[in-house]
Amino acid sequence: MKCVIVDDEPLALDLLESYVRKTPFLELAGKYSSAVQAMKELAGHPADLIFLDIQMPELNGLEFSKMLPPDTRIVFTTAFDQYALDGYKVNALDYLLKPISYVDFLHAADKALHWFERMQSSPRKEEEIDSIFVKSEYKLVQIELRNVLYVEGLKDYIKIYEEDNPKPVLSLMSMKAMEDLLPASQFMRVHRSYIVRKDKIRVIDRGRIVFGKTYIPISDSYKQAFQEYLDKRS
Numbered sequence: 578m579k580c581v582i583v584d585d586e587p588l589a590l591d592l593l594e595s596y597v598r599k600t601p602f603l604e605l606a607g608k609y610s611s612a613v614q615a616m617k618e619l620a621g622h623p624a625d626l627i628f629l630d631i632q633m634p635e636l637n638g639l640e641f642s643k644m645l646p647p648d649t650r651i652v653f654t655t656a657f658d659q660y661a662l663d664g665y666k667v668n669a670l671d672y673l674l675k676p677i678s679y680v681d682f683l684h685a686a687d688k689a690l691h692w693f694e695r696m697q698s699s700p701r702k703e704e705e706i707d708s709i710f711v712k713s714e715y716k717l718v719q720i721e722l723r724n725v726l727y728v729e730g731l732k733d734y735i736k737i738y739e740e741d742n743p744k745p746v747l748s749l750m751s752m753k754a755m756e757d758l759l760p761a762s763q764f765m766r767v768h769r770s771y772i773v774r775k776d777k778i779r780v781i782d783r784g785r786i787v788f789g790k791t792y793i794p795i796s797d798s799y800k801q802a803f804q805e806y807l808d809k810r811s
Contacts, residue, residue: 578602578603578604578625578626578689578690578693579604579606579624579625579626580597580603580604580605580606580624580625580626580627580628580686581605581606581607581608581609581615581619581624581626581627581628582594582597582605582607582608582609582627582628583608583609583610583611583612583615583627583628583629583630583633583638583641584608584610584628584629584630584633584654585610585611585630585633585634586630587610589630589654589675589677590608590610592677593608593628593654593677593682594608596677596679596682596683597628599679600682600683600686602686602690603626603686606622606624607619607624611633611634611635611636612629612633612635612636612637612638612640612641613635613636615627615641616636616641616644616798617797617798619645620797620798620799620800620801620802621801621802621804621805622801623645623646623648623649624649625648625649625650625689625693626649626650626651626652626670626686626689627645627649627650627651627652628652628654628673629641629642629651629652629653629654630653630654630655631653631654631655631657632655632656632657638653638655642669643751643752643753644769644798647753647756647757647761648696650670650689650692650693651669651670652669652670652671652672652673652685652686652689653669653671653672653673654673654675654677655672655673655674655675656674656675670685670688670689670692671684671685671688671689673685706722706760707721707722707723708720708721708722709722709758709759711737711746711748711750712748712749712750713746713747713748714747718746718748720737720739720746721739722759722760722763722774724739724740724741724742725737725738725739725740725764725774725777726738726739726740726773726774726777726788727771727772727773727774727777727786727788727791727793728752728755728759728764728771728772728773729745729770729771730751730752730755730769730770730771731770733749733750733751734747734748734749734750735747735748735750735751735752735755738788738791740777752766752769752770752772755772756772759772763775763776765799765802765803765806766799767786767793767794767795767796767799767803768793768794768795768796768799769796769798771793771794773786773793775806781807784800
């Protein structure tokens with residue numbers, strides 16, 4: 578598994594690097610001293626597993642974890658045990674309290690290995706999904722994916738915009754949960770607040786995706802992946 582270490586403490590970075598290098602099934606794809614640096618480097622080159630410190634300047638680990646692709650597994654590393662509950666709220670695979678022993682590290686890495694083995698033995702059939710159900714105004718509403726243009730995130734809510742429907746469907750859920758629900762073969766996240774349906778993209782104007790009168794920005798953290806998508810079709 579390709580893994581990445583993100584920690585603003587040089588000693589912690591070096592220690593975890595030594596643990597990765599002595600673990601046969603792990604390959605170190607990068608180590609970064611800030612989440613901002615990792616965000617730039619990982620755009621378009623996601624890792625399988627990230628050992629992620631929580632308490633960091635500018636962008637902390639919890640905030641950064643919510644921007645990662647759904648297939649990336651997270652193991653939080655921190656000296657503050659009060660963050661444990663928050664870690665599991667963002668689907669962290671494990672939580673390691675500093676100082677971290679190699680035994681604890683190996684246990685967390687082994688969890689990740691078993692998770693990936695299960696995923697490989699049970700391949701998802703994303704392409705066959707043609708609709709989803711979301712809760713809206715105390716009702717479950719079926720959304721036909723072929724009609725979706727884009728999804729907009731607004732704090733704890735999302736808006737789902739469909740073709741030939743002037744009023745978006747409003748649902749109480751996070752963008753991360755919606756991204757996990759939508760098949761990656763059909764949808765792509767291009768901004769912290771936007772997910773677009775790939776085959777509905779018709780016009781790109783100065784780095785923004787145009788849907789009618791709506792201009793959707795493409796943020797730096799998703800720009801490389803989006804450009805690679807375009808390069809394959811241009």
